[in-house]
Amino acid sequence: MPEGHTLHRLAKLHQKRYAGKPVELSSPQGRFVDGAEWVSGHVLKRADAWGKHLLHRYDNGATVHVHLGLYGKFSEQSVPMADPVGQVRMRMIGEEYGTDLRGPTACEIYDDTQIDALIARLGPDPLRKESDPDKAWNRIHKSAMPIGALLMEQNVIAGIGNVYRAELLFRHRVDPFKPGKQLGSGEWDEMWTDLVELMKVGVRRGKIITIDKEYDHGDAPYGRGGRGRPRTYVYRRAGSPCRVCGNPISIADMKGRNLFWCPVCQTS
Structure with a gap:
C-alpha cells in the first residue's frame, strides 16, 4: 500500500498540473459517474493530502476523496489522451495533462462535514506543517x-x-x-x-x-x-x-x- 509520501507527491503534481482551471471528469468504468458529473467543468481549487488520503477540492464546494488502498494507481498522460484501457474509475483532463485512476479503495464525493470527520479521526500527518x-x-x-x-x-x-x-x-x-x-x-x-x-x-x-x-x-x-x-x-x-x-x-x-x-x- 502506498505510504503518505506518495499521496503528498501526487497532491503536489495535481496541484501543479490542474489547479486553478476547470477540469473535465468522467468515469469510463461507470462506478463514479454521478461524482464525476457533479464536479466536471468546475475549477480544481486545491489538491492536498492527509496521510494516505488524497483530496481534490473544487469551487462548487465538493471534494473528490481518493484512497488508493493496495491496488490504486494514477497514470498521467499528455492531452489528447488515448482511449481508456482497463478499469478506469476516474479520468481527469486539464489543459495540458490528464490522469486515469484505477483500482482505488475509495473514490467518492465528500462535503465539508465529511472532510472534517475524516481529519478528526486521523492522527497527525508528519508532512503537514500544522500537525502536532x-x-x-x-x-x-x-x-x-x-x-x-x-x-x-x-x-x-x-x-x-x-x-x-x-x-x-x-x-x-x-x-x-x-x-x-x-x-x-x-x-x-x-x-x-x-x-x-x-x-x-x-x-x-x-x-x-x-x-x-x-x-x-x-x-x-x-x-x-x-x-x-x-x-x-x-x-x-x-x-x-x-x-x-x-x-x-x-x-x-x-x-x-x-x-x-x-x-x-x-x-x-
Missing part, C-alpha cells in the same frame, strides 16, 4: 499496545506504513514489541523529527530512502526488479545480516503485517 506530534504521543504513552503496532494505526499517525514503521524503529534502536507506554517522551520527539525528514525525502525523491550512506553496501534493494528502489536496514531483509551488528534480521507477524527488526540492535 503531541496528539500522537498522547495516545502512545497511554497504550499497552506494542509501539510497532501503534505506528501502523492511522488514528495515531497518518501516512506511515510498513516500510517507514520498520525503518524508523531500527534507526532509533527501539524494540517493536515494546509497549507504547514504556517509550520515553524524548525518544518520541527524536523519532517524530526523524520521521518528518525521512518522509520529506520520500516526497522529494519519489521513493523511500532510510539508510545512511555508511551502511549502504550496494547490495540488492528489496523487491523484484529492484533497480532504483531504496535499500533498507531491515524491511524485507529477513535472514540477511544486520548492517550494523551482523545478526540475522528477524521477521514476525504483527496485526496481520510482516514486521522486520534486528533482535540485537533493537533492545531499547
Whole structure:
C-alpha cells in the first residue's frame, strides 16, 4: 500500500498540473459517474493530502476523496489522451495533462462535514506543517499496545506504513514489541523529527530512502526488479545480516503485517 509520501507527491503534481482551471471528469468504468458529473467543468481549487488520503477540492464546494488502498494507481498522460484501457474509475483532463485512476479503495464525493470527520479521526500527518506530534504521543504513552503496532494505526499517525514503521524503529534502536507506554517522551520527539525528514525525502525523491550512506553496501534493494528502489536496514531483509551488528534480521507477524527488526540492535 502506498505510504503518505506518495499521496503528498501526487497532491503536489495535481496541484501543479490542474489547479486553478476547470477540469473535465468522467468515469469510463461507470462506478463514479454521478461524482464525476457533479464536479466536471468546475475549477480544481486545491489538491492536498492527509496521510494516505488524497483530496481534490473544487469551487462548487465538493471534494473528490481518493484512497488508493493496495491496488490504486494514477497514470498521467499528455492531452489528447488515448482511449481508456482497463478499469478506469476516474479520468481527469486539464489543459495540458490528464490522469486515469484505477483500482482505488475509495473514490467518492465528500462535503465539508465529511472532510472534517475524516481529519478528526486521523492522527497527525508528519508532512503537514500544522500537525502536532503531541496528539500522537498522547495516545502512545497511554497504550499497552506494542509501539510497532501503534505506528501502523492511522488514528495515531497518518501516512506511515510498513516500510517507514520498520525503518524508523531500527534507526532509533527501539524494540517493536515494546509497549507504547514504556517509550520515553524524548525518544518520541527524536523519532517524530526523524520521521518528518525521512518522509520529506520520500516526497522529494519519489521513493523511500532510510539508510545512511555508511551502511549502504550496494547490495540488492528489496523487491523484484529492484533497480532504483531504496535499500533498507531491515524491511524485507529477513535472514540477511544486520548492517550494523551482523545478526540475522528477524521477521514476525504483527496485526496481520510482516514486521522486520534486528533482535540485537533493537533492545531499547
